[in-house]
Amino acid sequence: MPRPPKAREPLKQAALQLFVERGVHATGIREIAKHAGCSEAALYRHWPNKDALTLALFQEHLSEVVQLLDTAMAGEAPFLERLRASVAAMFTLYDEQPLVFRLVLLVQHELAQVLPEDMRMPQDVLADAIFAEREHQAQKKLSKKDQEESILVSAAIIGIFLQVATYVIYGRMEGPLNTYTDSVTDLCVKTLS
Amino acid sequence: MPRPPKAREPLKQAALQLFVERGVHATGIREIAKHAGCSEAALYRHWPNKDALTLALFQEHLSEVVQLLDTAMAGEAPFLERLRASVAAMFTLYDEQPLVFRLVLLVQHELAQVLPEDMRMPQDVLADAIFAEREHQAQKKLSKKDQEESILVSAAIIGIFLQVATYVIYGRMEGPLNTYTDSVTDLCVKTLS
Amino acid sequence: MPRPPKAREPLKQAALQLFVERGVHATGIREIAKHAGCSEAALYRHWPNKDALTLALFQEHLSEVVQLLDTAMAGEAPFLERLRASVAAMFTLYDEQPLVFRLVLLVQHELAQVLPEDMRMPQDVLADAIFAEREHQAQKKLSKKDQEESILVSAAIIGIFLQVATYVIYGRMEGPLNTYTDSVTDLCVKTLS
Amino acid sequence: MPRPPKAREPLKQAALQLFVERGVHATGIREIAKHAGCSEAALYRHWPNKDALTLALFQEHLSEVVQLLDTAMAGEAPFLERLRASVAAMFTLYDEQPLVFRLVLLVQHELAQVLPEDMRMPQDVLADAIFAEREHQAQKKLSKKDQEESILVSAAIIGIFLQVATYVIYGRMEGPLNTYTDSVTDLCVKTLS
DNA sequence: AATGAATGAGATTTCATTCAT
DNA sequence: AATGAATGAAATCTCATTCAT
Numbered sequence: 060m061p062r063p064p065k066a067r068e069p070l071k072q073a074a075l076q077l078f079v080e081r082g083v084h085a086t087g088i089r090e091i092a093k094h095a096g097c098s099e100a101a102l103y104r105h106w107p108n109k110d111a112l113t114l115a116l117f118q119e120h121l122s123e124v125v126q127l128l129d130t131a132m133a134g135e136a137p138f139l140e141r142l143r144a145s146v147a148a149m150f151t152l153y154d155e156q157p158l159v160f161r162l163v164l165l166v167q168h169e170l171a172q173v174l175p176e177d178m179r180m181p182q183d184v185l186a187d188a189i190f191a192e193r194e195h196q197a198q199k200k201l202s203k204k205d206q207e208e209s210i211l212v213s214a215a216i217i218g219i220f221l222q223v224a225t226y227v228i229y230g231r232m233e234g235p236l237n238t239y240t241d242s243v244t245d246l247c248v249k250t251l252s
Numbered sequence: 253m254p255r256p257p258k259a260r261e262p263l264k265q266a267a268l269q270l271f272v273e274r275g276v277h278a279t280g281i282r283e284i285a286k287h288a289g290c291s292e293a294a295l296y297r298h299w300p301n302k303d304a305l306t307l308a309l310f311q312e313h314l315s316e317v318v319q320l321l322d323t324a325m326a327g328e329a330p331f332l333e334r335l336r337a338s339v340a341a342m343f344t345l346y347d348e349q350p351l352v353f354r355l356v357l358l359v360q361h362e363l364a365q366v367l368p369e370d371m372r373m374p375q376d377v378l379a380d381a382i383f384a385e386r387e388h389q390a391q392k393k394l395s396k397k398d399q400e401e402s403i404l405v406s407a408a409i410i411g412i413f414l415q416v417a418t419y420v421i422y423g424r425m426e427g428p429l430n431t432y433t434d435s436v437t438d439l440c441v442k443t444l445s
Numbered sequence: 446m447p448r449p450p451k452a453r454e455p456l457k458q459a460a461l462q463l464f465v466e467r468g469v470h471a472t473g474i475r476e477i478a479k480h481a482g483c484s485e486a487a488l489y490r491h492w493p494n495k496d497a498l499t500l501a502l503f504q505e506h507l508s509e510v511v512q513l514l515d516t517a518m519a520g521e522a523p524f525l526e527r528l529r530a531s532v533a534a535m536f537t538l539y540d541e542q543p544l545v546f547r548l549v550l551l552v553q554h555e556l557a558q559v560l561p562e563d564m565r566m567p568q569d570v571l572a573d574a575i576f577a578e579r580e581h582q583a584q585k586k587l588s589k590k591d592q593e594e595s596i597l598v599s600a601a602i603i604g605i606f607l608q609v610a611t612y613v614i615y616g617r618m619e620g621p622l623n624t625y626t627d628s629v630t631d632l633c634v635k636t637l638s
Numbered sequence: 639m640p641r642p643p644k645a646r647e648p649l650k651q652a653a654l655q656l657f658v659e660r661g662v663h664a665t666g667i668r669e670i671a672k673h674a675g676c677s678e679a680a681l682y683r684h685w686p687n688k689d690a691l692t693l694a695l696f697q698e699h700l701s702e703v704v705q706l707l708d709t710a711m712a713g714e715a716p717f718l719e720r721l722r723a724s725v726a727a728m729f730t731l732y733d734e735q736p737l738v739f740r741l742v743l744l745v746q747h748e749l750a751q752v753l754p755e756d757m758r759m760p761q762d763v764l765a766d767a768i769f770a771e772r773e774h775q776a777q778k779k780l781s782k783k784d785q786e787e788s789i790l791v792s793a794a795i796i797g798i799f800l801q802v803a804t805y806v807i808y809g810r811m812e813g814p815l816n817t818y819t820d821s822v823t824d825l826c827v828k829t830l831s
Numbered sequence: 832a833a834t835g836a837a838t839g840a841g842a843t844t845t846c847a848t849t850c851a852t
Numbered sequence: 853a854a855t856g857a858a859t860g861a862a863a864t865c866t867c868a869t870t871c872a873t
Contacts, residue, residue, distance in 0.1 A: 062851045062857060082362060084277035088843060098859050103844070105857095167418060168361045169275060210425055211416065211432065215439045218415025219408040225360060226407045232400070239404065246408045249442045259833075281868060291834045293870080302868065452854080468748060470663035474847060484855045486849080495847065553804060554747045555661060593811070597818065600805045601798040601825045608797025609790065611746060618789055625790065632794045635828045641836060641872045666863060677838050682865065684836095834873085842866065850858070 067105050069095035074116055079161045083113055083169050114173055117166060120159050121180065127152060128184040138192045143244040145185065146220065150237040153224060161228065164221065186213040189251070216247045260298050262288035267309055272354045276306055276362050307366055310359060313352050314373065320345065321377040331385045336437040338378065339413065343430040346417055354421065357414065379406040382444070409440045453491050455481035460502055465547045469499055469555050500559055503552060506545050507566065513538060514570040524578045529630040531571065532606065536623040539610055547614065550607065572599040575637075602633045646684050648674035653695055658740045662692055662748050693752055696745060699738050700759065706731065707763040717771045722823045724764065725799060729816040732803060740807065743800065765792035768830075795826045 073094035077086040088109055092099040106112040131144040153160040163181060166174070190209050194201050201209060223243055226232040232239075266287035270279040281302060285292040299305040324337040346353040356374060359367070383402050387394050394402060416436055419425040425432075459480035463472040474495060478485040492498040517530040539546040549567060552560070576595050580587050587595060609629055612618040618625075652673035656665040667688055671678040685691040710723040732739040742760060745753070769788045773780050780788060802822055805811040811818075 062855095064857065066858070082275075082277060084275055087841085089841085099843085100845080100860080101858055109843070165361065167422070168358065207425070208435070210419070211435055212439070214415045214419045214425065215412040215436075218411030218413065218418075219443070220411065222407045222411025222414065223404065225411075226403070229360070232403055232407065242401070242404055243408075246405070246443050249445065250412070250439050252442065280866075282866090292868085293835080294833060296869075297832065468661075468663055470661060473845075475845085485847085486856080487854060489848075490853065551747060553808070554744065594821070596805070596811055597802065597821055598825070600801045600811065601822075604797030604799065604801025604804075605794040605829070606797065607801065608793045611797075612789070612793045615746070618786070618793065628787070628790055629794075632791070632829050635831065636798070636825050638828065641834095643836060645837070667865085668863075678864085679839080679866080680837055688864070835871105836873100837871070838867105838869085840867085840869105843864085845863070846861085848859085848861105850856105852855085852857100 064105070066095060066097035066101040069097065070102055070105065070112070071116060074112055075120070075158050075162060078113070078116070079158050079165065082165070110173065113170075117162065117170060117174060118178070120162050121166065121174075121178070123159065124149075124152070124163055124181050125179055125184055128181055132184060132188040138188075139244075139248060141188070142216075142247060143240070145188075146244050146247070147237065147240045149181075149220065150224075150235075150240050150243075153227075153236040154234070160224070164225065164228075182213070182217050185217055186210060189213045189216070212250055215250045219243060219246050219250070259288065259290040259294040262290060263295055263298065263305070264309060267305060268313075268351050268355060271306070271309070272351050272358065276358070303366065306363075310355065310363060310367060311371070313355050314359065314367075314371070316352065317342075317345065317356055317374050318372055318377055321374055325377060325381040331381075332437075332441060334381065335409075335440060336433065338381075339437050339440070340430065340433045342374075342413065343417075343428075343433050343436075346420075347428045347430055350421075353417070357418070357421075375406070375410050378410055379403060382406045382409070405443055408443045412436060412439050412443070452481060452483040452487040455483060456488055456491065456498070457502060460498060461506075461544050461548060464499070464502070465544050465551065469551070496559065499556075503548065503556060503560060504564070506548050507552065507560075507564070509545065510535075510538065510549055510567050511565055511570055514567055518570060518574040524574075525630075525634060527574065528602075528633060529626065531574075532630050532633070533623065533626045535567075535606065536610070536621075536626050536629075539613075540621045540623055543614075546610070550611070550614075568599070568603050571603055572596060575599045575602070598636055601636045605629060605632050605636070643684070645674060645676035645680040648676065649681055649684065649691070650695060653691055654699070654737050654741060657692070657695070658737050658744065661744070689752065692749075696741065696749060696753060697757070699741050700745065700753075700757070702738065703728075703731065703742055703760050704758055704763055707760055711763060711767040717767075718823075718827060720767065721795075721826060722819070724767075725823050725826070726816065726819045728760075728799065729803075729814075729819050729822075732806075732815040733813070739803070743804065743807075761792070761796050764796055765789060768792045768795070791829055794829045798822060798825050798829070 070091060073091045074086070077090055077094060088099050088102060092102060095101075102109070102112065106115060127148050128145055131148040132141050134141065136144075149160070166180070186209075189212060190201070190206070193205065193209050197205070220243060223232070223239055224236060227234045227236050227239075263284060266284045267279070270283055270287060281292050281295060285295065288294075295302070295305060299308060320341045321338050324341045325334050327334065329337075342353070359373070379402075382405060383394070383399070386398065386402050390398070413436060416425070416432055417429060420427045420429050420432075456477060459477045460472070463476055463480060474485050474488060478488065481487075488495070488498060492501060513534045514531050517534045518527050520527065522530075535546070552566070572595075575598060576587070576592070579591065579595050583591070606629060609618070609625055610622060613620045613622050613625075649670060652670045653665070656669055656673060667678050667681060671681060674680075681688070681691065685694060706727050707724055710727040711720050713720065715723075728739070745759070765788075768791060769780070769785070772784065772788050776784070799822060802811070802818055803815060806813045806815050806818075
C-alpha cells in the first residue's frame with residue numbers, strides 16, 4: 060500500500076490563492092508548486108495538466124457555493140427571509156473563505172470558454188428563486204414579458220451584490236462584508252418591488 | 253509632412269479585440285501582429301513594449317468612457333434625467349463599440365496593478381454624481397454615515413448596470429443593450445429612493 | 446516454495462507489444478505498466494531499469510529465433526530442404542507470434558549500440574549455413590572472393606525474406622505469411638544458383 | 639526587408655544526420671540546435687514543432703529519391719538496363735549522400751504512422767516498373783495471380799537491394815556500395831526469371 | 832518604417848527512477 | 853512483492869524582445 064497523497068491539497072490551496080491574487084493565466088506551475096511545497100511534477104500525478112486543475116478547482120468551489128445558496132433559498136420561509144439568508148450566506152463566505160468567494164468573482168472574466176456550458180452557476184440559483192417567487196405571487200405561469208423582466212431583476216440583484224463585494228475587495232468600502240448584509244438586502248428588495 | 257504610420261491603428265484594434273476575447277495575459281504579441289496584418293516587430297516602433305501598449309489602450313478607452321459619462325452627468329437637468337442619459341450613453345457605447353465597452357469591464361480583474369492609482373474611472377463619475385446629488389438634496393455636507401451610504405448606493409447602481417450588460421454579453425439576455433435603458437434606469441432609481 | 450511473480454510476464458508482454466508498435470524510445474514505463482495492469486514501480490522489482498528490461502527482452506527473443514533457425518538448418522537433408530525449413534520456421538513464427546517476429550525486425554535500427562557486439566543473430570545462422578554449403582559444394586576452403594560472394598548472397602536471401610515479411614506486415618501483400626513459404630524459397634534458391 | 643534565414647538549412651542538415659545516427663525519437667531538439675549552431679527556438683520559426691520538421695524532412699528526401707528512381711526507370715531502354723540504372727542510382731546516392739540514403743532505410747521502422755498513407759515511396763517506383771514490364775512481356779493485362787507474383791518479386795528485389803545496403807552500413811560488407819551494382823543487379827535479374 | 836529571423840528566459844509537460852507504506 | 857506518490861532532470865514549446873537588412 061502506497062503512502063497517502065501529501066501534495067494534492069496543498070496544490071489546490073496554492074492554486075486557489077494564486078489564481079485569485081494574480082489571475083489564472085498569470086500564475087505559473089512553478090509558483091503553484093513552490094507555494095505548495097512540492098515539485099512541479101507532483102501536479103501531474105493528480106491532474107493531467109494545468110487546465111484540468113483549473114477546471115476542477117472552479118467546478119468544486121462553484122458547486123460548493125451553489126449548494127450554499129440552494130440551502131439558503133430552500134424552505135417555506137417568506138421570500139424576503141430567504142433572500143436575506145442568501146446574501147448573508149455569501150457575505151459570510153466572503154469573510155470566512157475569501158479565496159473561495161473571490162474565485163467566484165473571477166469566473167465570468169477568466170473562464171467563459173473553459174467551463175461547461177450547462178454548469179449550474181450561483182447566479183442561476185438566484186435567478187431560479189426569483190423566477191419561482193414571481194410565479195408564485197402571480198399565481199400563474201409568467202408571460203414571456205414577465206419572464207424577461209424577472210431575468211432583468213435577477214441580473215440587477217446579482218449586480219448589486221457582486222459590486223458591493225468588489226468594492227470591499229478593492230478597498231473602496233470598508234469590510235467586513237457581512238456588515239452590509241441588511242442594507243444590501245434592502246437594496247435588493249427595492250428592485251423587486 | 254510625415255504620413256501617418258500604417259501599423260499603429262490595426263495593432264490597437266487587434267489588441268483590443270484579443271484582450272477582450274482572451275484576456276491580456278493570454279494574448280501574445282504574435283497573435284496581435286497576425287490579427288493586425290503586420291510584423292511582430294512593428295509593435296516596438298509604436299510602443300516600447302507590450303505593457304506600454306496595454307496601458308495606453310486601457311487609458312485611452314477609459315478616458316473616452318469617463319468623458320462620455322461626464323458629459324451625460326453634466327448640466328442642470330434633474331438627476332433622474334442625467335442618470336438616464338448616463339445609462340443610455342453606456343448602453344449605446346456597448347451596442348456601437350462592444351469591444352471598448354467590454355475592455356472597461358476587464359479593468360477591475362486584469363489590471364489592478366498596472367493602472368495608476370489615481371486615475372479617474374467610470375465608476376468614479378457615477379459615484380461623484382450620486383454623492384453631489386445627495387448633498388444637494390440634503391442642502392448640507394453629508395455626514396460620514398451618509399457618505400458611506402452614498403458609496404453603497406453607487407456600488408449598487410454600477411452593479412445593476414454592469415451585470416445587465418454582462419448578461420447580454422454572455423447571451424443570458426437578448427440584446428441590443430439599449431433596449432434596457434429605461435428599465436435599468438428605473439431599477440437604479442428605486443435603489444436611490 | 447516461492448510462488449511465481451505475477452507482474453513479470455505481463456510486463457514483458459506489454460513491453461514487447463509497445464516496443465513493436467511504437468519503438469523502444471517512444472515507449473515509456475508508464476505505458477508499459479498500464480498495459481501490463483500493474484504499477485510502474487513493479488518493473489524495478491524484476492529488472493534494475495528500463496534498459497535492462499529492453500536488453501533482456503531482445504536477447505531472449507533473439508535467441509529463441511536463432512535456435513529456431515539452427516534447428517531448421519541442422520541435419521543432413523539437402524540444403525534446399527533446410528533452407529525451405531528455415532523460411533517455413535520464420536514465416537510460421539510470424540503467423541503465430543507476430544510480435545516476436547517484428548521485434549527481430551526492429552533490432553538493426555533501434556538497438557545497434559545496446560546489444561553485445563558478439564551476440565549471434567538470426568542473420569548469422571543463415572550466413573553460416575550458406576557459407577558451409579558453398580564450401581561443401583566446392584570441396585575446399587573458399588577463396589576470399591568466394592567468401593565475399595557468399596556473404597552477398599546471404600544478404601540477398603535475408604533481404605528477400607525480410608522484405609516479403611515487411612510487405613505483409615504493412616498490408617502490401619495479404620497474409621498469412623506462410624502462404625509464401627514455397628515461392629520465397631524458390632526465389633532464394635534462384636539467387637544461389 | 640529582413641535578413642535571409644540562416645538557421646533553416648543547418649537545422650535540416652543536423653536533423654537529418656542525427657535522425658539517421660540515433661533515430662528520430664532518440665534525437666532531441668537541443669542536440670539538433672546545437673549541431674546547427676543556433677538556438678532551440680529558431681526551429682519553431684521554420685516548423686511548428688518537431689514532428690512537422692521530421693515529416694517535412696522525410697517527405698522532401700523521399701520525393702528526391704522517388705524522382706531519382708523515376709528518372710532511372712524512365713525511357714525505352716531494355717528493362718534490364720533500367721533496373722541496373724536504378725540500382726546504380728541508389729548505390730551512388732549512398733556513396734554521395736549517405737545520410738539521405740539511410741533516411742530512406744529508416745522510414746519503414748520509425749515512421750509508419752506519421753507519413754501520409756498515399757505518399758509514393760521508392761518501393762512503389764520499382765514495383766510499378768516491374769509490374770509494367772511483366773505486363774508488357776505478357777502482352778496483356780496480368781491476372782490476379784500474376785499481379786500478386788509481380789508484387790512478390792518486387793518485394794524480393796527491394797529486399798536484396800536494401801539488405802545489401804544495410805550490410806555495408808553496419809560493416810558486415812565492405813563499401814563503397816556501388817562496387818556491388820553489377821552483382822546486385824544480377825541477383826535481382828535472377829529473381830525475375 | 833517595417834520586416835522576418837533569431838534569441839534567452841522561462842513555461843509546461845514527460846521521463847525514468849526512488850520513496851514510503 | 854507491490855503500490856501510488858513524489859521527484860530531479862530533461863524534453864518540448866512559448867514568449868517578449870532584439871537583430872540585421
